[in-house]
Amino acid sequence: MAKAKITFQDIEQTVNVPAGTRVIEVSEKIGAGIIYGCREGDCGTCMMHVEEGWNNLTEPSVLEEKVLKENMAGRHDRLACQAQILGDCSVKPT
Amino acid sequence: MSNEIDVSSHRDAVEFADGVYWIGALDPTLRTFDIILSTANGTSYNSYLVKGQDGVAIIDTVKENFSEEFFARLESEVDYKEIKAIILNHLEPDHTGALPELMRRAPEAKLYISQRATSMLKALLKPTGDGFEYTTVTTDDRISLGDRTLRFLHTPFLHWPDTQCTYLEEEGVLFSGDVFGCHYCDKRLFNDLVGDFRFSFDYYYAHIMRPFKKHVMDALKLIEPLKIKQIAPTHGPILRERPRRYVTHYRELSTSSLSREIGVAEQSLVIFYMSSYGNTARMAEEINEGANAIGGVRVSLYDLEGGETGPFVDLIEEADALLFGSPTINGDAVKPVWDLLSSLAVVNLKGKLGGAFGSYGWSGEAVAMIEDRMRGLKMRIPQQGLRIKLIPTEEELEECRAFGTAIAEEMVGKKQQKAVIDMADLA
Numbered sequence: 458m459a460k461a462k463i464t465f466q467d468i469e470q471t472v473n474v475p476a477g478t479r480v481i482e483v484s485e486k487i488g489a490g491i492i493y494g495c496r497e498g499d500c501g502t503c504m505m506h507v508e509e510g511w512n513n514l515t516e517p518s519v520l521e522e523k524v525l526k527e528n529m530a531g532r533h534d535r536l537a538c539q540a541q542i543l544g545d546c547s548v549k550p551t
Numbered sequence: 552m553s554n555e556i557d558v559s560s561h562r563d564a565v566e567f568a569d570g571v572y573w574i575g576a577l578d579p580t581l582r583t584f585d586i587i588l589s590t591a592n593g594t595s596y597n598s599y600l601v602k603g604q605d606g607v608a609i610i611d612t613v614k615e616n617f618s619e620e621f622f623a624r625l626e627s628e629v630d631y632k633e634i635k636a637i638i639l640n641h642l643e644p645d646h647t648g649a650l651p652e653l654m655r656r657a658p659e660a661k662l663y664i665s666q667r668a669t670s671m672l673k674a675l676l677k678p679t680g681d682g683f684e685y686t687t688v689t690t691d692d693r694i695s696l697g698d699r700t701l702r703f704l705h706t707p708f709l710h711w712p713d714t715q716c717t718y719l720e721e722e723g724v725l726f727s728g729d730v731f732g733c734h735y736c737d738k739r740l741f742n743d744l745v746g747d748f749r750f751s752f753d754y755y756y757a758h759i760m761r762p763f764k765k766h767v768m769d770a771l772k773l774i775e776p777l778k779i780k781q782i783a784p785t786h787g788p789i790l791r792e793r794p795r796r797y798v799t800h801y802r803e804l805s806t807s808s809l810s811r812e813i814g815v816a817e818q819s820l821v822i823f824y825m826s827s828y829g830n831t832a833r834m835a836e837e838i839n840e841g842a843n844a845i846g847g848v849r850v851s852l853y854d855l856e857g858g859e860t861g862p863f864v865d866l867i868e869e870a871d872a873l874l875f876g877s878p879t880i881n882g883d884a885v886k887p888v889w890d891l892l893s894s895l896a897v898v899n900l901k902g903k904l905g906g907a908f909g910s911y912g913w914s915g916e917a918v919a920m921i922e923d924r925m926r927g928l929k930m931r932i933p934q935q936g937l938r939i940k941l942i943p944t945e946e947e948l949e950e951c952r953a954f955g956t957a958i959a960e961e962m963v964g965k966k967q968q969k970a971v972i973d974m975a976d977l978a
Binding site: 468475 | 667929930931932971972973974
């Protein structure tokens with residue numbers, strides 16, 4: 458199975474994950490600082506900033522784009538409950 | 552002091568600045584608001600009307616059951632055709648109950664809301680169908696009524712994500728939404744005429760604004776420079792006599808008291824525990840020792856059996872990290888732990904560090920259950936919880952000290968960087 462590395466910058470921890478893993482699946486287990494509300498892409502609580510590897514996450518859906526806009530997301534911000542890891546990337550809480 | 556005002560005796564609008572009217576409703580018999588608030592003498596739903604040369608603005612509406620009174624007061628002053636703008640400072644149902652009907656009666660009016668309010672607006676109006684238009688506004692956006700200018704202040708999370716305030720520049724009236732509000736019902740309407748509402752004001756802050764102190768401070772940066780002659784909140788008295796003191800009071804209420812006790816650079820770790828045979832207590836003491844070994848962390852140890860929820864909530868609010876110790880009894884953490892963990896809606900826990908520990912006899916579920924609860928409360932759990940079967944050995948007590956040290960190191964950023972780990976190795 459293809460693997461990818463995700464780094465949580467706030468806790469300086471890198472994790473090897475199977476490609477396709479959602480950020481939410483690993484960030485809570487590792488104790489990173491991204492926090493969650495609804496866990497289904499609606500509330501915007503888990504907004505994170507992608508420092509590196511923006512293109513190594515799945516494309517945001519139309520619904521995610523809408524929630525990001527409503528929550529005044531900055532450039533390269535994503536919802537951790539929606540984004541899936543396809544390749545190496547580095548993220549931190551917003 | 553004049554006591555002539557009695558809004559319960561009529562259904563007219565009440566002018567309190569030039570061309571600015573109260574058109575709200577009183578709810579004197581309400582005793583509980585939104586499940587969580589006691590309302591000893593009811594509440595009011597304040598709505599406001601501003602007249603300008605080019606039209607009228609309505610600022611917030613009322614709870615649906617009180618629509619009739621709201622519309623009567625509105626109609627006493629203006630015709631629906633004159634309404635140019637409907638401004639919603641936040642979309643909670645007690646202020647938007649009359650909105651669908653107002654939009655039906657004033658189809659020419661434009662709706663002004665904050666960016667964050669859009670999804671809520673759609674959810675609120677869905678029973679009446681689509682086809683409505685709105686304009687989103689933020690800090691320093693203005694709308695003109697000809698000789699009147701309404702300026703917006705983006706003040707999110709006071710107390711809903713979509714909250715904003717609206718300032719009438721020419722009259723110095725701040726329409727503050729729920730900020731500076733309180734559940735206090737008085738037909739005399741104004742702070743210099745009503746009864747003693749200090750308790751209601753502070754109680755409202757403690758339950759509604761307290762979880763959002765950081766946002767209150769941000770909002771005050773926008774509010775404090777304004778020339779404020781009157782504050783017109785959505786609940787409780789209109790603050791026309793010395794309104795500035797309520798702004799100052801909000802700053803006082805939102806300021807950390809712990810920072811006066813410990814150094815700014817120091818962090819607070821609070822350890823709570825319950826123990827049935829002294830084993831979880833023993834763990835707590837050793838964790839305390841381990842954490843105390845790290846400089847820059849002030850550790851406090853509390854047995855839940857010896858305290859009350861209110862003061863513990865105060866401690867939790869200002870702590871940077873929290874540890875809970877509980878034995879497992881019948882597959883669960885013990886009730887005092889859950890009582891405290893279910894009393895935290897009034898404080899902000901987002902991003903605080905958390906951890907759990909406990910001695911157990913058979914299965915030891917409590918630790919993981921407490922961790923799940925803390926994650927649900929938006930806390931971060933950097934260290935896997937510590938479970939020890941019955942009486943801790945000397946080696947296990949060393950583990951407790953290491954656990955305390957690790958948490959404290961995490962707090963001060965001293966924890967050593969780990970190598971790359973594999974997801975399959977995570978618990």
